[in-house]
Amino acid sequence: MNIDLKGIAGPGGWPQPGCRCASCNRLRTAGISHEPTSILIDGVPLEECSRWEVPGGYDVRTATGRRILVAGGPGARPDPVAEIVYDAALLDLVGCPDHLGALRHLGAVTAATEIIAVHVDHRVSSSAELDRRMAFWLPLREGPHRTLLLGGSRSGKSAEAELRLAGDPYVTYMATATVRDGDPEWAARIAAHQRRRPSWWKTVETTGDLAHLLTSTAGAILVDGIGTWLAAVMNETGAWEDPARVGPRVDELIAAWRAATARVIAVSDEVGLSLVPTTPAGRAYRDVLGTLNQRLAAESEETALVVAGRVTEL
Incomplete structure (x- = not known):
């Protein structure tokens, strides 16, 4: 399964046009721009894939039988289908990082699930800050x-x-x-x-x-x-x-x-x-x-x- 992100930002992009917040200004100063979230799955746009609406997003099924849970937009918390372990989850980790914990708690997301952040925008202060947070969330760290x-x-x-x-x-x-x-x-x-x-x-x-x-x-x-x-x-x-x-x-x-x-x-x-x-x-x-x-x-x-x-x- 190949997931290709043509864009990872929210509907207005990041930085957002006309927004003067510190987050958007940091990206402009650095010459960085992220397009709104656009997803290809095995070369097929998400909108054309076999998918079913679930509260908060979509349950996507590939031609090879893989299952992907996708957040419908910023702030969305897609509900998993019961007893399904997803091969990938595309989530709003900027706005709802605890949703990842909930999905792991339910068993819908495991260590084998590919986790990708989408709908990223100025709710996080910078790309570096997002990377710092992802380092805490993506690996399931064990003790001691x-x-x-x-x-x-x-x-x-x-x-x-x-x-x-x-x-x-x-x-x-x-x-x-x-x-x-x-x-x-x-x-x-x-x-x-x-x-x-x-x-x-x-x-x-x-x-x-x-x-x-x-x-x-x-x-x-x-x-x-x-x-x-x-x-x-x-x-x-x-x-x-x-x-x-x-x-x-x-x-x-x-x-x-x-x-x-x-x-x-x-x-x-x-x-x-x-x-x-x-x-x-x-x-x-x-x-x-x-x-x-x-x-x-x-x-x-x-x-x-x-x-x-x-x-x-x-």
């Missing part, structure tokens, strides 16, 4: 592999962690923050995180048993985040006045991080760029978390810093 994502408040670190795992079929989200009585603003933050997660992800609220879960959970794991875990453990151990009390729990977490056999991504707060806390408890927390981040990074295959939604590999 540990990634630490650092960033300040509202830096985009949680969104980056979720983006990296969007294409995975089985993800366990280990949430270390829980709803606090009488704090509606905090509850709203947690609810916003919950709405972002794909429906098939498993969520586990945990603090005390995080180390055990890291070594006993299969599939991909997202821990969000280390800072709230540490605050909870410092409460449990009374470490705000005596930081040494949290030492054994930190050692236990580092041992579990080192022993984990899954693909793990953990989110943590970068405390070195903020003001010096004005209270002894605040300084104790900063010091312990900063040291914990260093130890986690030393045991990680990848560490990155997220600033204003941009990612710098460390």
Whole structure:
């Protein structure tokens, strides 16, 4: 089966005529232009192939019996036909990367399926950024592999962690923050995180048993985040006045991080760029978390810093 893409962009092309966004301007400056998505399958235009409409796109069948799932346009999430394993899937990975994870979760897409991004446009900042994301989504990475994502408040670190795992079929989200009585603003933050997660992800609220879960959970794991875990453990151990009390729990977490056999991504707060806390408890927390981040990074295959939604590999 030969899939030939004459164009990969959305209906308006990329860059879009008259659009002054940064994404389109980057391509113009580089002299790059992508035509609207146009597909030939074994030399035959998609529109002339044997195809059946499914919600969100098309189920295409070649003369040799191959099956291809095709997104109908930007934002489309084509439903697979039951019990069919597709030979190829042409998907809107810019707008709906989690749809790839859903198809893998259902078994409609496997490691043998050819995955191609179509309807690409200025919803992604650049061709290089698309390539960076595709490197996370296309191969099904297995563990052990540990990634630490650092960033300040509202830096985009949680969104980056979720983006990296969007294409995975089985993800366990280990949430270390829980709803606090009488704090509606905090509850709203947690609810916003919950709405972002794909429906098939498993969520586990945990603090005390995080180390055990890291070594006993299969599939991909997202821990969000280390800072709230540490605050909870410092409460449990009374470490705000005596930081040494949290030492054994930190050692236990580092041992579990080192022993984990899954693909793990953990989110943590970068405390070195903020003001010096004005209270002894605040300084104790900063010091312990900063040291914990260093130890986690030393045991990680990848560490990155997220600033204003941009990612710098460390």
